[in-house]
Amino acid sequence: MAVVSSAPTTKSTLPWPVRAAFVILLIYLFLVGVSSLEAGIRVMGADTQERLFSGVDNPLAGLFVGVLGTVLVQSSSASTSVIVGLVGSGALSVSDAVPMVMGANIGTTVTNTLVALAHVRQSAEFRRAFGAATVHDFFNVLAVAILLPLELFTGVLTDIAQWISELLVGSSGSDWKSPVKEWVKEPVSWIRDFWEALGASGNTLGTLMVVSGLGIVLLSLTFITTNMRRLVADRVERSMNAVLGKGGGLVAMSLGLVITVAVQSSSITTSILVPLAGAGVITLRNVYPVTLGANVGTTITALLAALAASSPDALTVALVHTTFNIAGILVIYTIPFMRDLPVRGAETLAEIAVKRRLWALAYVLGMFVVMPLVGVAILR
Amino acid sequence: MVMAFFRKGDSGLESIESRIVAMLGDARHSFDLATLAVVSGADPDSVGDDIRSTDQRINTAEQELRSELVVHISVQGTSDIGTVLGYTLLIKKIERIGDQAKNILDLAEEGVSFADAPDAGEFLEHRQVVSALFGETIELLSHVDTDRFEDYHSRVYGLRSVYESKVREYMHSSEPASFAVPRAIFYRYLKRIVANLGGVLTSATEPLPHQDYYDDGRTDIDDD
Numbered sequence: 070m071a072v073v074s075s076a077p078t079t080k081s082t083l084p085w086p087v088r089a090a091f092v093i094l095l096i097y098l099f100l101v102g103v104s105s106l107e108a109g110i111r112v113m114g115a116d117t118q119e120r121l122f123s124g125v126d127n128p129l130a131g132l133f134v135g136v137l138g139t140v141l142v143q144s145s146s147a148s149t150s151v152i153v154g155l156v157g158s159g160a161l162s163v164s165d166a167v168p169m170v171m172g173a174n175i176g177t178t179v180t181n182t183l184v185a186l187a188h189v190r191q192s193a194e195f196r197r198a199f200g201a202a203t204v205h206d207f208f209n210v211l212a213v214a215i216l217l218p219l220e221l222f223t224g225v226l227t228d229i230a231q232w233i234s235e236l237l238v239g240s241s242g243s244d245w246k247s248p249v250k251e252w253v254k255e256p257v258s259w260i261r262d263f264w265e266a267l268g269a270s271g272n273t274l275g276t277l278m279v280v281s282g283l284g285i286v287l288l289s290l291t292f293i294t295t296n297m298r299r300l301v302a303d304r305v306e307r308s309m310n311a312v313l314g315k316g317g318g319l320v321a322m323s324l325g326l327v328i329t330v331a332v333q334s335s336s337i338t339t340s341i342l343v344p345l346a347g348a349g350v351i352t353l354r355n356v357y358p359v360t361l362g363a364n365v366g367t368t369i370t371a372l373l374a375a376l377a378a379s380s381p382d383a384l385t386v387a388l389v390h391t392t393f394n395i396a397g398i399l400v401i402y403t404i405p406f407m408r409d410l411p412v413r414g415a416e417t418l419a420e421i422a423v424k425r426r427l428w429a430l431a432y433v434l435g436m437f438v439v440m441p442l443v444g445v446a447i448l449r
Numbered sequence: 450m451v452m453a454f455f456r457k458g459d460s461g462l463e464s465i466e467s468r469i470v471a472m473l474g475d476a477r478h479s480f481d482l483a484t485l486a487v488v489s490g491a492d493p494d495s496v497g498d499d500i501r502s503t504d505q506r507i508n509t510a511e512q513e514l515r516s517e518l519v520v521h522i523s524v525q526g527t528s529d530i531g532t533v534l535g536y537t538l539l540i541k542k543i544e545r546i547g548d549q550a551k552n553i554l555d556l557a558e559e560g561v562s563f564a565d566a567p568d569a570g571e572f573l574e575h576r577q578v579v580s581a582l583f584g585e586t587i588e589l590l591s592h593v594d595t596d597r598f599e600d601y602h603s604r605v606y607g608l609r610s611v612y613e614s615k616v617r618e619y620m621h622s623s624e625p626a627s628f629a630v631p632r633a634i635f636y637r638y639l640k641r642i643v644a645n646l647g648g649v650l651t652s653a654t655e656p657l658p659h660q661d662y663y664d665d666g667r668t669d670i671d672d673d
Contacts, residue, residue, distance in 0.1 A: 301454075302461075302524055302525050303458075303459075303460040303461055304453075304454045304455075305454070305524050306460075306461035306520055306521055306524040306525065307453050307454070307456075307458055307459075307461065307464070308453040308454035309520050309524065310453075310461075310464075310516075310517050310520055311453035312453070324454070327454050328454070331454075341523050341524055342523075344519070344522070344523045345519060345520060345523050348519045350515075350516040350519045350520065
């Protein structure tokens with residue numbers, strides 16, 4: 070209807086090829102950031118590395134660090150990319166990184182839970198929105214509760230990831246000559262030269278390179294997400310309309326996967342669903358499989374980060390993130406009794422939250438801030 | 450279905466707009482059939498199923514479009530909020546037009562027929578005028594022509610006045626009830642349909658606070 074389409078809009082009109090080129094540049098910057106972070110850690114001495122990461126020897130402490138780090142940056146893509154960089158530098162072992170990656174999976178659910186809190190004034194809407202948001206929390210916590218002990222006792226997820234990693238880039242401990250690493254070498258040396266020119270050396274230089282890397286990773290990911298969202302918004306809208314409430318679980322899961330890979334953020338995918346659930350456009354049971362697809366889709370960023378790392382272990386830990394999320398679906402979603410647990414948990418919590426609104430806030434603070442903080446403080 | 454992501458297609462609002470135009474086409478179809486039964490004496494049984502299934506299609510489209518509008522805001526952000534709220538009002542008006550066409554069918558099913566009445570020609574003429582107004586509304590929604598909006602709205606306003614006068618005339622008529630009441634009801638439905646058609650265009654073109662009102666907010670088109 071041309072009449073309304075001609076109405077003024079506040080949307081940016083950047084042509085899509087320009088935006089797409091910008092995204093490619095941002096991905097390159099993201100890889101530079103990961104590489105700078107890794108190089109910065111390498112610059113620090115072995116003693117410093119040992120002091121920094123000795124606390125996460127305890128898997129639960131690692132898990133809580135993963136939760137806190139992700140809550141802080143509101144993006145599991147960013148936190149897992151940093152973890153991949155740390156593993157790539159050799160400062161963090163794969164076994165120490167695995168619980169952190171699992172923690173990142175829990176931490177990332179805070180974003181859509183916060184989005185659900187915006188519906189707090191309208192009871193029926195809040196019940197639906199909060200349930201839709203926390204089904205993601207319940208699933209991810211349940212997945213960790215099952216798979217972390219299993220991983221600690223058997224190392225099954227690492228074994229699978231290592232096997233795939235060896236197939237792709239070679240055995241653990243070897244130096245992987247990633248072509249991407251070569252592409253980003255020059256800008257990383259510029260960052261190093263810049264700080265050296267200002268007189269930094271040793272641990273100070275390492276710290277400044279890590280901070281620069283972190284800044285570049287976070288900024289580039291933020292801009293990648295924003296631009297990709299704009300690039301694919303029409304496609305997301307079209308596929309949402311085609312799938313929601315019409316397809317089965319697998320279709321919804323695939324939708325969550327595709328959208329998340331496209332926008333490089335599971336939080337965007339799951340946060341889009343919360344207002345839809347609040348308005349009653351989709352049910353909690355429709356939302357559930359989409360969030361599982363988003364869990365798998367978000368692992369693409371860490372895999373991308375691994376391309377800029379020097380060690381096959383970095384790819385292994387990125388692959389653990391993927392296998393963990395796929396295993397979670399296989400263990401929980403494919404078994405009918407288990408499948409219902411996150412839904413029932415979310416419904417019960419939403420019911421409680423509607424009756425006592427402060428409990429919703431207490432849940433968010435307790436689950437995503439207090440518990441991991443206390444956990445880290447005690448277990449480190 | 451997930452492949453919808455990879456295929457090229459209309460943007461969210463463009464797709465919604467196409468469906469709105471299709472909804473209005475359905476409403477016109479219902480109106481044409483229902484008035485055919487009352488004005489031309491067509492057998493209500495022969496058109497009833499078609500009208501009811503068309504109305505069902507309109508109702509389903511309304512519900513789906515509401516969801517799609519929520520999806521649009523959720524995915525694209527709030528920059529289109531004014532358009533989306535306008536569309537929410539607009540699709541409700543089209544749904545009401547469908548209901549009013551069904552009400553006209555109810556008249557025919559109650560045995561009302563103007564086919565052999567002395568004023569049959571007048572009814573046929575009004576049927577044609579309103580049906581053409583449907584076509585004009587669809588055209589104006591599909592192709593921008595702001596120069597025609599004013600003329601369109603003044604004709605809608607004029608038709609509403611004509612039908613309102615007719616309703617009043619038959620309410621105070623000395624003719625028997627079996628003559629006056631069906632006519633008063635029929636003109637009342639025409640008036641509501643015309644008002645809703647006008648509202649469809651204002652919903653798509655006017656600033657949100659003025660929608661459903663004429664004359665900069667002085668005349669409420671939904672108050673009668």
